[in-house]
Amino acid sequence: MSTKAFRPDVDAPTYKGGHSPYDIIKEGTIAIVIVSVLTLLLSVVFGSPDDAAITIKTWSNKAPVDFASTALSELNGTSGTAGYGAPYNTASDGQKLGPFPLAKWAGATIPVNSVQDFVIDPLKSLPNQPALQSGLATWTKAPQSTRDTWVANYTKAASNMKFVNGQVIVKASDAGPVPIFINDLTQMARTGALDQALITGNGYYTTDYTKPLLFLADGSYIGNLAQKQHLLGEQWGMMNETGSYPGQAWLWLYTFWYQVPPFSTSLADNADVDVWGMMMLLSVLLLLLPFIPGLRALPRKLKVYRLIWREHYRG
Amino acid sequence: MSTTEIERQWTTRLRKRVAGKLPPEKLLPDTQPSYVSSWIYVFGVTTLSAMIVVIVTGCVLALRGPQWWHGSSFGHFVNSLHLWSVEIFFFAMVVHLWGKFFMGAWRGGRSLTWMTGVITFLASVATAFTGYASQSNFDSQWITTQAKDGINATGAGSFFNVLNLGQMLMWHIVLLPLAAVVLTALHVLLVRIKGVVPPYEENAGEAQ
Numbered sequence: 001m002s003t004k005a006f007r008p009d010v011d012a013p014t015y016k017g018g019h020s021p022y023d024i025i026k027e028g029t030i031a032i033v034i035v036s037v038l039t040l041l042l043s044v045v046f047g048s049p050d051d052a053a054i055t056i057k058t059w060s061n062k063a064p065v066d067f068a069s070t071a072l073s074e075l076n077g078t079s080g081t082a083g084y085g086a087p088y089n090t091a092s093d094g095q096k097l098g099p100f101p102l103a104k105w106a107g108a109t110i111p112v113n114s115v116q117d118f119v120i121d122p123l124k125s126l127p128n129q130p131a132l133q134s135g136l137a138t139w140t141k142a143p144q145s146t147r148d149t150w151v152a153n154y155t156k157a158a159s160n161m162k163f164v165n166g167q168v169i170v171k172a173s174d175a176g177p178v179p180i181f182i183n184d185l186t187q188m189a190r191t192g193a194l195d196q197a198l199i200t201g202n203g204y205y206t207t208d209y210t211k212p213l214l215f216l217a218d219g220s221y222i223g224n225l226a227q228k229q230h231l232l233g234e235q236w237g238m239m240n241e242t243g244s245y246p247g248q249a250w251l252w253l254y255t256f257w258y259q260v261p262p263f264s265t266s267l268a269d270n271a272d273v274d275v276w277g278m279m280m281l282l283s284v285l286l287l288l289l290p291f292i293p294g295l296r297a298l299p300r301k302l303k304v305y306r307l308i309w310r311e312h313y314r315g
Numbered sequence: 316m317s318t319t320e321i322e323r324q325w326t327t328r329l330r331k332r333v334a335g336k337l338p339p340e341k342l343l344p345d346t347q348p349s350y351v352s353s354w355i356y357v358f359g360v361t362t363l364s365a366m367i368v369v370i371v372t373g374c375v376l377a378l379r380g381p382q383w384w385h386g387s388s389f390g391h392f393v394n395s396l397h398l399w400s401v402e403i404f405f406f407a408m409v410v411h412l413w414g415k416f417f418m419g420a421w422r423g424g425r426s427l428t429w430m431t432g433v434i435t436f437l438a439s440v441a442t443a444f445t446g447y448a449s450q451s452n453f454d455s456q457w458i459t460t461q462a463k464d465g466i467n468a469t470g471a472g473s474f475f476n477v478l479n480l481g482q483m484l485m486w487h488i489v490l491l492p493l494a495a496v497v498l499t500a501l502h503v504l505l506v507r508i509k510g511v512v513p514p515y516e517e518n519a520g521e522a523q
Binding site: 008009010011012013014015017018019020021022023024025027028031032034035036038039040042043046047048049050051052053054084086087094095097102103105106107108109110206207208209210213214216217222225226229231233241242245246248249250251272273275276283286287288289290291296298299300302304305308309310311312313315 | 343344345346347348349350351352353355357360361363364365367368372384385391392394395396397398399400402403405409414416417418419421422423424425426429430433434437440443444447450451452453454455456457458459460461464465466467468469470471472473474476478479480481482484512513514515516
């Protein structure tokens with residue numbers, strides 16, 4: 001037996017008291033039965049949410065101007081995806097943890113070209129559209145500066161975009177084939193063909209929804225639906241789920257940081273990586289708690305253990 | 316084969332080591348120290364029980380594939396069982412974690428028990444997240460498009476694409492559950508080897 005100095009937050013005293021009967025198998029069996037019954041009751045009473053996934057078809061039919069505006073933002077480079085940076089492209093350095101651009105270092109491993117992937121390539125898949133085929137040919141032959149001019153002229157006029165009689169109306173001049181692109185992409189989306197084009201872009205069999213989800217997230221429609229379901233970031237975001245369900249309540253601390261300064265104010269533009277850094281630090285502290293003087297003394301000083309072991313101390 | 320040769324075999328040495336560390340009376344005890352008499356101790360076994368229900372309901376969901384529960388009322392009910400067992404699992408696990416914190420449960424050479432518990436908690440959070448990401452409904456659309464920004468910002472998004480349903484589903488039903496189950500088994504074995512931490516004693520004498 002060691003005679004070294006006893007460290008109350010590291011060492012445990014030798015227990016010299018009595019023992020009680022303990023049927024570990026019976027305890028485990030009873031626990032499984034109780035948890036199963038409780039699960040059954042909660043499921044019968046509350047069920048679970050399953051709001052159907054929205055589609056680009058739904059979005060473009062319910063909010064055609066929002067869809068067409070988003071399509072234009074993919075073309076003129078102002079969409080969230082177009083300017084995202086890694087892992088989708090190199091348009092920006094992305095967020096930094098202190099001086100370290102972690103995302104940039106990891107690289108654009110999931111390349112997404114918003115012009116080509118979201119607009120031009122889907123339009124190329126449309127058959128029997130002579131005006132569109134001509135427009136695509138014109139676009140392909142034109143130098144980048146000319147394309148930029150067309151897109152800029154259309155963008156200027158698009159503040160008064162309307163959707164009338166199934167057509168996207170923008171009174172733009174010198175916009176080249178851009179009006180055809182935006183209108184035909186909207187028509188394509190409203191039939192459901194754009195969903196298919198984006199989903200099957202990588203082949204017949206696919207389980208990768210990166211492109212259609214990025215396109216959806218660039219618009220306002222999904223955010224407006226999420227707001228009604230109390231799912232926005234400032235509404236404690238993704239720890240909730242549709243309906244009145246507990247959701248991922250265990251993410252409360254992660255979501256909490258987004259609600260308070262400086263993450264909600266001065267650091268808002270860099271909040272994602274800062275909050276992740278904070279959570280990583282806290283997780284490491286929790287993991288290494290037994291080795292951190294001061295922190296590991298907290299339970300002894302807080303004396304909650306007296307409540308837990310009250311019968312032992314009474315004895 | 317000589318006795319010495321048998322004694323030197325890896326198998327023999329491993330068996331002796333395991334038997335020494337974890338004899339049957341420690342693995343399946345029939346008594347426990349009298350201080351183990353609080354309701355807080357119930358939450359460890361509750362967590363384990365909920366984990367079993369989560370795995371069983373998840374296996375039932377897996378039988379007919381990831382789309383089944385959207386179009387079948389029975390499938391939807393199984394999904395409800397899966398969801399609520401997960402909620403119970405996390406509730407019990409968090410109470411268990413707080414209880415162990417207030418007991419200073421790492422004392423007496425139990426720091427590895429504490430650490431495997433914390434890593435199991437973190438692995439469970441990731442498992443649950445990938446489950447939410449794999450639902451293929453509005454919740455998964457919203458949760459993944461929001462979560463991508465945090466994960467991408469760390470650089471992890473270049474390899475762990477939350478918008479890739481196939482990748483999330485594989486992590487949810489294979490990789491992370493495997494990690495959680497192995498970690499839980501390790502955690503429980505450590506509890507059995509080291510025993511339940513004794514109460515604090517202000518006038519304690521010798522260290523264990």
